[in-house]
Amino acid sequence: GAVVSQHPSWVICKSGTSVKIECRSLDFQATTMFWYRQFPKQSLMLMATSNEGSKATYEQGVEKDKFLINHASLTLSTLTVTSAHPEDSSFYICSARDSGRSTDTQYFGPGTRLTVL
C-alpha cells in the first residue's frame, strides 16, 4: 500500500515552454500533497504544500506564478512549471500523506527529471 506515482518520469523541453507534472496517490486518499525539488548531491527542498480544494502554500523564495499547483481531487496534484528556463532543470519529487492515517508519514513518488534546454 501507500503507492505514489508521478508522470512523466523525465521530460526535456525548450526554454520558454511550460511543463506539467502529475502526482497521484494510487491506493489512498491524500488531502495534502507536497512538492519538492532536489539539486544534485543536495537535500530535498520543500517547494509547496498542496491542499485539496484550496490554494497551495508556497515556501519562502518559491514563485507561485512560476510553479503552479493544482490539487483538484483527493488523489491528484499537478505542478506546472511555466515559462521554464535552464535554471529550472532539476529533479522534482512529490509526496502524499495518507488522510486515513494519523501518522505524518509522507510517501514519495519516483520523481520527475526536468531538463530545460
Add this chain to the structure above:
Amino acid sequence: DQQVKQNSPSLSVQEGRISILNCDYTNSMFDYFLWYKKYPAEGPTFLISISSIKDKNEDGRFTVFLNKSAKHLSLHIVPSQPGDSAVYFCAASARSFGNEKLTFGTGTRLTIIP
C-alpha cells in the same frame, strides 16, 4: 539555517556488520522523526519513524533511537546488506504544533562492502 543535520556525508560498512547513521536537529518543536532511503533518480522510500514520546522504535533490521535532550537520533541497520547501499535522509516535523511539513537532513551515502 539547517535545522536537521547529517554530519557524515558518507559511510562505508562491511556486509554483515552494523551501520549507524546519525542525525542532529536544532528545532525543539520537532516531535516526529523519519528515516528515508533514496536511490539515484528515484523518490525516497520510507523506512521507519519515531515519535518524541518514545526513545526507540524497531522494525526488522532497522532500529531508530531518539535522544531528545541531545536533539539527536540514529538509525541502526543490522546486519547490513549490499542492498542497503543508498543515500539515507532523516526528516523531522513539528506534528503537535500542527506543522506537517518535513524538514530533511542533507543525507548520508551508505556503502555496504561485500
